Amino acid sequence: MKDEILRHLRYGLGKDAAHSSVYDWRMALSRALRDRMVDHWIPSTQEAYASGSKRVYYLSMEFLIGRLVEDMASNLGLVDEAKAALKELGQDYETIVKDEPDAALGNGGLGRLAACFMDSLATLGIPAMGYGIRYEHGLFEQDFVEGQQVERPETWLQQDHIWEFERPEVQYPITFGGHVEHHDGKAHWHPSETVIATAFDTPVIGWEGRWGNTLRLWAAMPTKVFDLASFNRGDYLAAGRSEALARTICRVLYPDDTTETGKELRLKQEYFFTSASIQDLLRRFLSTHADIRTLPDAAAIQLNDTHPAIAGPELVRVLVDKHELGMDEAIALARRCLGYTNHTLLPEALERWPEWLFGRVLPRHLEIIREIDADHLRRHEGAPKILDHGNVNMGELAFIMAHKVNGVSALHTDLVKKTVFNDLHKIHPQRIVNQTNGITQRRWLKTCNPALSGLITRELGNGWVTDLDLLSQLKSRTGDVAFKEEFVAAKRANKVRLANWVTETMGISIDPDAMFDVQIKRIHEYKRQLMNILETVALWNEMRAHPDAGWTPRVKIFGGKAAPGYHVAKEIIHLINDVAAVINSDEITKDLLKVVYPPNYNVTMAEVLIPAADLSEQISTAGKEASGTGNMKFALNGALTIGTLDGANVEIREHVGPENFFLFGLTAEEVMERRTQPGFARAAIEASPRLQRVLGQIVEGRFCPQDQGRYHGLVGMLYDSDYFLVTCDFDSYYDTQRRADEAYKNARNWAAMALVNTASMGFFSSDRTIKGYAHDIWHVGSRLGAGEEAAE
Numbered sequence: 001m002k003d004e005i006l007r008h009l010r011y012g013l014g015k016d017a018a019h020s021s022v023y024d025w026r027m028a029l030s031r032a033l034r035d036r037m038v039d040h041w042i043p044s045t046q047e048a049y050a051s052g053s054k055r056v057y058y059l060s061m062e063f064l065i066g067r068l069v070e071d072m073a074s075n076l077g078l079v080d081e082a083k084a085a086l087k088e089l090g091q092d093y094e095t096i097v098k099d100e101p102d103a104a105l106g107n108g109g110l111g112r113l114a115a116c117f118m119d120s121l122a123t124l125g126i127p128a129m130g131y132g133i134r135y136e137h138g139l140f141e142q143d144f145v146e147g148q149q150v151e152r153p154e155t156w157l158q159q160d161h162i163w164e165f166e167r168p169e170v171q172y173p174i175t176f177g178g179h180v181e182h183h184d185g186k187a188h189w190h191p192s193e194t195v196i197a198t199a200f201d202t203p204v205i206g207w208e209g210r211w212g213n214t215l216r217l218w219a220a221m222p223t224k225v226f227d228l229a230s231f232n233r234g235d236y237l238a239a240g241r242s243e244a245l246a247r248t249i250c251r252v253l254y255p256d257d258t259t260e261t262g263k264e265l266r267l268k269q270e271y272f273f274t275s276a277s278i279q280d281l282l283r284r285f286l287s288t289h290a291d292i293r294t295l296p297d298a299a300a301i302q303l304n305d306t307h308p309a310i311a312g313p314e315l316v317r318v319l320v321d322k323h324e325l326g327m328d329e330a331i332a333l334a335r336r337c338l339g340y341t342n343h344t345l346l347p348e349a350l351e352r353w354p355e356w357l358f359g360r361v362l363p364r365h366l367e368i369i370r371e372i373d374a375d376h377l378r379r380h381e382g383a384p385k386i387l388d389h390g391n392v393n394m395g396e397l398a399f400i401m402a403h404k405v406n407g408v409s410a411l412h413t414d415l416v417k418k419t420v421f422n423d424l425h426k427i428h429p430q431r432i433v434n435q436t437n438g439i440t441q442r443r444w445l446k447t448c449n450p451a452l453s454g455l456i457t458r459e460l461g462n463g464w465v466t467d468l469d470l471l472s473q474l475k476s477r478t479g480d481v482a483f484k485e486e487f488v489a490a491k492r493a494n495k496v497r498l499a500n501w502v503t504e505t506m507g508i509s510i511d512p513d514a515m516f517d518v519q520i521k522r523i524h525e526y527k528r529q530l531m532n533i534l535e536t537v538a539l540w541n542e543m544r545a546h547p548d549a550g551w552t553p554r555v556k557i558f559g560g561k562a563a564p565g566y567h568v569a570k571e572i573i574h575l576i577n578d579v580a581a582v583i584n585s586d587e588i589t590k591d592l593l594k595v596v597y598p599p600n601y602n603v604t605m606a607e608v609l610i611p612a613a614d615l616s617e618q619i620s621t622a623g624k625e626a627s628g629t630g631n632m633k634f635a636l637n638g639a640l641t642i643g644t645l646d647g648a649n650v651e652i653r654e655h656v657g658p659e660n661f662f663l664f665g666l667t668a669e670e671v672m673e674r675r676t677q678p679g680f681a682r683a684a685i686e687a688s689p690r691l692q693r694v695l696g697q698i699v700e701g702r703f704c705p706q707d708q709g710r711y712h713g714l715v716g717m718l719y720d721s722d723y724f725l726v727t728c729d730f731d732s733y734y735d736t737q738r739r740a741d742e743a744y745k746n747a748r749n750w751a752a753m754a755l756v757n758t759a760s761m762g763f764f765s766s767d768r769t770i771k772g773y774a775h776d777i778w779h780v781g782s783r784l785g786a787g788e789e790a791a792e
């Protein structure tokens, strides 16, 4: 390893060891690791080709990957070797790992799920390809200026992204606009704009390098660099038009996946990567198969939310216009290839485009969607339509064009059946299935929490890394005092690490023995960070009134970004920061309560915060969080959850047992019922003196004396509408927090509960989730050991 690093330093980077920066060392280490990856990757790719086995194509607008050096080193079993080699070279492995920017090509849970799935697919040896967009700027970087969020562009590609291989030979034209002519019984689309999609491949290597898949991200290029004739005529803008379109398409990730954006550019982005992916998988298929009708035996195409839902009409278009299949046959064939994952019930997040806009960008696809609607209505009278009230409904499109539609937790799937797709579900009762989300334990325990994962491996061996159910053996250790002490010591080491980081980066000192209470996720009204900060103020009031009442000291930790256009979310951020400033400088409560909100929450920050958490905040309004995956990461790392019966919380609670979970709040049904009562929020506030007082303090400007009216709108909204029922759940949340305080005082018992949480999380491995998709939706198998099978 040492020689390889030095060789890359010299011949790859043109540097000598004496004059190399941390960046140079990181590049050299990464290249050395990448060589080893390629040695696993190429044989897998060859095997997949040679065997002709069915592949999974996972289409996702987002892949929230994070750093890769450590992930790659860990999956290749090279962490110790790399550390030793660098040490001999006088370099520090940790410093080098920390130099890598996050690959943040996603907003939150949806993108992170795609990244976990890629890891599990490779570990399980399922031939698969992830398809997405190579955004020039990933998710914006967040900073706080006077407590308010400011966004700065993210620039991950300014440094060499060492993991990818450019594939200039893999290019497809992507066309937009123009008009369609019909003659000789055929449709002819004459588009007005074209860009070229070109591929960048990142190897994804599973545990111990047993199998490797590819993440193929598309970048857009102009059809011609520039139009020389226009340029010579002096028309400089026209000369660069094609270039401008190409650059725009891959320029930015839309910083919000929870609202439908009516932007034409967004539609172009979606079509761009979906069309490139469909063209690519068809080329691969046709290079080894003669009969297009067998495509469903070779390709399972999974749509991660509706963003790639245009895959349905696009596949139909190619089958009809290029391969001359009949429309009915093409629709049926495409459906057998496609699966659709629904991620949300929030009505504002269900994508729909005005028909006129859609038709202007994709005129042929609009015609095909009309045919799909007609075909479906012919078979199912009165069925919901894709084209309705002048809109193209992407949810209905994805549903109708998929042979399976899945929700992402048991509760969510149930609600999908009862609400958003109720009519379609009645027509197709077999179509909706559940696949509860999962997380990869390789990143979210093995790598991010060496203290705990080392202890587990010492106790159980390392089988848990690929079979998380083995953690259940730890349940028998809850009575083992010595083991529990080590478990607690691991948590404490992580808390000390976090406390040091908070002191260094924020100048706030926090006590590692206080309860670390963490809520990290996108800032959204339904996730109710607002309720958390209101409870913090209520607690602070009580602590000030009775400082000697034997309080459990707490550190309230927040993390998360608000979409730049989401005004209310930004007000909530401002409020948290205002409250933090006042509480953190209070002499009376200084040993009892701190509020910490480090800016720019991302995967790397999650990897530091989660192992150090005692209490995991999963407090969304019941019925709104489809699954959550943050909840799983925390419980796996030995935090107890305070949460509502929402998303996968329900299943987590079943697995860890109700006695090891702090439950509060209305159920999804009660939420719907409560909303029908006029004035429910005002009534809830009037019934709670504690909440009234907190809201009064905020309105009086207790946390913003220079600008007393700052939160009048926010508080007014709680009185008048409170769609997410912060007021109704407040008291029950407060009381449950006090139960958590009491429980924390009994350190031994808390440790036992935390250990049960870790031990019960086997079900929430993304390996289990992927096996579910493979069995119920994709009908694909593992290629691990396929070589040996053939030899037998």
Ligand SMILES: *Cc1c(COP(=O)(O)O)cnc(C)c1O
Pocket (backbone or CB within 6 Å): 107, 108, 109, 110, 112, 520, 521, 522, 601, 602, 603, 604, 606, 627, 628, 629, 630, 631, 633
């Ligand atoms: C896991 C994860 C999420 C999802 O968190 P939820 O609590 O499920 O919303 C979002 N962002 C990052 C960086 C994550 O790692």
